[in-house]
Amino acid sequence: MAMPKREPTKLVPVPSTNIIPERDVDKSPILECRHLGIDFGGLTAVNDFNMAIGRTEIAGLIGPNGAGKTTVFNLLTKVYQPTRGTILLDGVDTHSMSTVQVNKAGIARTFQNIRLFSNLSVEDNVKLGLHNHISYGLWQGLFRLPGYWQGEKVAHERAMELLSIFDMENLASTKAGSLPYGAQRRLEIVRALATNPSLLLLDEPAAGMNPSETAELMENIVKIRDTFQIAVLLIEHDMSLVMSICEGICVLNFGQIIAKGTPDEIQADPVVIEAYLGKQKEG
């Protein structure tokens, strides 16, 4: 399997003891979580979650099943309201924001169990991502005023441009629900990108993909970061993917961060090895 070569990254601390890549340090982190936590009834799902992501960083969030990774995504996108702590998106507290407002402020995501608009065409799915960037309103649409044609033309061109990242232009008129699994995952990424985010959250983007599709996906994630100059945070169980493209990795177990660092540091960390493989028997 061809792996894209990862540039060696040096992680440096920002004021709150979180670490981000050195090249992003002259700008403030795009996302910073401070002591983030949520309780469901008596269960503490995530606790004292501290993390910072640099503006152009590809960061990974890993951990065993049930560690709370997707819960962190749901907290960041305000599907759940945090019980404790602060989320700073580009320095702005997202405390009072809803899911929709957080998206407008710059966080886009994909879902672990794919959530496409499956009865709509591929192009319409991307145009829905562009929803808040098309400016015409209800009346212009109902009466087909010039604003409608102009807006739809721009949306169509932009949608095609975005679909071309994954070479999916020829699928534009296909119903999203009838796409193969891998293509559905790619379409979800395109739709998220269409909302013009500054931070892209990918929840297991390679799940269900074969090795060659995974390799292609990795190249594309790096390409997306380079083209759009955005930060990417991904949850993934495929360690080869995580270790080859992520610059900073955060390991979560039972809702707590147990390790943070570069891929090399994480791979060598005895605490991480213990969380994944269990404790080595003494003697």
Added chain:
Amino acid sequence: MNKLKSMSPATRTNFLTYAAVILTFAILQPLSAAGKISPTLQGQLVPVCAYVVMALSLNLTVGVLGELSLGHAGFMSVGAFSGAVCASALQNVIPASGLRLGVSMVVGALLAGIVGTIISVPVLRLNGDYLAIVTLAFGQIIKSIVENLYVGVDAKGLHFSFLQPTMRLGEGGRMILNGPMGIPNISKISTFLAGFILIMVTLAVIFNLVNSRSGRAIMALRDNRIAAESVGINVIKYKMMAFVISAALAGAAGALFSLGQNTIVASKFDFNMSILILVYVVLGGQGKMWGSILAASFLTILPETAAMRDLKDYRMLAYAIVLILVMLATNSPALKGFFARFFRRKEDKTEKGGAQ
């Protein structure tokens, strides 16, 4: 014909729907003017148009927004009574019956739209079954309100009274709406032409909406609400938009309907009526506008034909049986497979056509 082939399947269906409606009107209108069609059918032309618009507008809520509404007759009722009151009050102001009908339909649509907006505030915070039950309750509330509303008109303008039939009207004043007795002696100003225009307007509104930014957002809510929120679509706003447009169209249909009748009473627009319209939508296929048109037309005309006249008492029974049979048929894997094969072959052909 080549142009027709080059359209996307959805655009082609829309285009053919318009064409079929225009063609039907072009055939029926001269026949009706020449008195060549039977009096029963002649009398059904306007109600059929009203029911078609009702089915189309409910299909916007059920098929496009994906929420079940059981109180659609309530909006028709609002439109019917406000339209009839408006037409009656304007009798001397606007002598031209066509213009008066148009104004009445707009007033009916506006009032139904306003009622729809008020109702949508609590309703749209709910989902699924709960939403359906609340719309059912609202349908009943509207019916009760209209049954207890008295409206009179005199030189000073309209007078309203609730629960009390006594009303002091000036010289030359008359009652228009008499509570549970409804509105008697309506001057029948609805025409088949007006019905046809309303159907075309409704189709244009729905098709243009569905193919626009707002319509896409509404369908996104139907397909996956959580994903829609994640790409920044305001759920309440677009749910409300679909619901209010649907209510306003139903209001216009109500005005068209009432102005084609001699008398209307509030009890006509009850739960049975809501279910009847839902049957049209489900039979015709959710989200399929041509299906709604066909189902509404056939199921309105069929019971009126000579053969079915004698069985009129069993109409609801027949509906129930037809509904059960359609549900069974559309959910049977064997039949589904058969139709899927048929449609796939058809799609292959169109794809080849597109490539040439």
